[in-house]
Amino acid sequence: MTASRPLVVQEVCLRDGLQIEPVFVPTAEKIRLGNAFGELGFARVEVSSFVSPRAVPALVDAAEVFAGLKRAAGTVYVALVPNLKGAERALAAGADELNLVMSAGETHNLANMRMTAEQSFAGFAQIATLNNGSKLLNGTVATAFGCPFEGVQAPAKVLDIVRRYLDLGCTGITLADTTGMANPRQVARLVEQALQLVDAAALTLHFHDTRGLGLANVVAAYDAGAQRFDASLGGLGGCPFAPGASGNICTEDLVAMCEEMVIPTGLDLLRLIELSKTLPALVGHETSGQVAKAGRVGDLHPAPPGLRAA
């Protein structure tokens, strides 16, 4: 089998993975993980979120984590920012890229950001002016495949947000399935439409495995032309509406799938699995990742001793 075109895995464990954890992971451990992600060669690492410490106490140390990181040459270190104040803090902390976020679902945007869509756009315009081209801007459309309050979102609405992000100077766009509502057919269609507005090199798909479709959605998006995917080590992360369900798609499970499908990722699966096995001690529970438990497909087992026909 010949190799397919590469798939770029972007690590979001430190932000999307940890933000929902009730335990505060020590800053030094976050830095250890962030350094490991850089050494492993991830193209992008989402380091933290500059939101209200009251809203997300797990990420209150965002600036300290940025300050403590050893930066790898090929890695873009990303900060999620919801508003101008967050952008100021992220720029001061030395983020390489600001990830702006708003939800396609207006109810979700109000619940999550306490802003209307127009308030979000107005804030992004202020951020773009503040940034003045100094750092990269990525625009994320949360709940792009469905809102837990409103249901499915019209593709035209999602694509309109994409256009407005591009007009503001965003060089990257993320379509996020924030609460795991996407299905492969829907994903293929929206990716095809989005790729008419933005190059594949600038488009990220961000899937959650809430209903078991995370990797099926990756395959559908990749086959439709997408190449960049967010994933979280161990599958850390989750959805506040689905206690006990899986969270973000799992980095090592995604990389394992790519290896089996001969899709290059440039990542070392064994080292990812080792790193993932350090997570349960940090968060106090098993993670949802499968390959760390099952082993790689190629990790064969010795035949049972004394094997013979009856």
Add this chain to the structure above:
Amino acid sequence: MTASRPLVVQEVCLRDGLQIEPVFVPTAEKIRLGNAFGELGFARVEVSSFVSPRAVPALVDAAEVFAGLKRAAGTVYVALVPNLKGAERALAAGADELNLVMSAGETHNLANMRMTAEQSFAGFAQIATLNNGSKLLNGTVATAFGCPFEGVQAPAKVLDIVRRYLDLGCTGITLADTTGMANPRQVARLVEQALQLVDAAALTLHFHDTRGLGLANVVAAYDAGAQRFDASLGGLGGCPFAPGASGNICTEDLVAMCEEMVIPTGLDLLRLIELSKTLPALVGHETSGQVAKAGRVGDLHPAPPGLRAA
């Protein structure tokens, strides 16, 4: 979106799901589940396995379960049989279909069945003679996508087993990913090849979610022309080599995916979820199914009270 061609879900929870559980599920509860599967309209229900009670104590009550079932008119009740003795017991118990099984990997066949491949075939020939066309015969190729001892299996070897099953008079063929080693590209290729030997109506794909690819493999197989899939309520089942990893693909997660993709299954998702929620009390642990925890995609949440922009 227009509806796609139907996908047939076959329920294997009572056999493949329960066989690995350390707890003995009471016969009356097995019968309750089997009756519910018939009422829900499953085309096929694998009821139990006529193997050595020493080898699989969880299924020692196979004959009692068959005897206690209320048979639904449209449902084929299947018994797994590894050898002639098992076939005699299954026919006496009133199974509608005997599911013959051998592994593509000879090491796995020796470990699992204590038979060489040729011993398995010789036993199947005896079973076919005994059966003499009275009941349906299905032939399962276990480890068709990979053997935990030997690794990937050559498609030619798998297809040769399929041909020999057909020569014996099998009217159904199952390709089983017994320990969850398959990937979507491999699945698409093997399904395309298998469909040159057997009609889609006679071909079953049996996937495990051991490494998170269960539903991605279903989509790949369906898109390649397959239409029949085994699944297990709650995702019960597992792989002895992957403690803590997911087991069989989960019936209600599969049906939920099909609903979102407008693929008819004829099954009532809400009733499946209710039934799945009775499983943890039977087996003494949470199941791996996601939709029973997360709810259907269309189960929207009320907006938080007092929602307004800051």
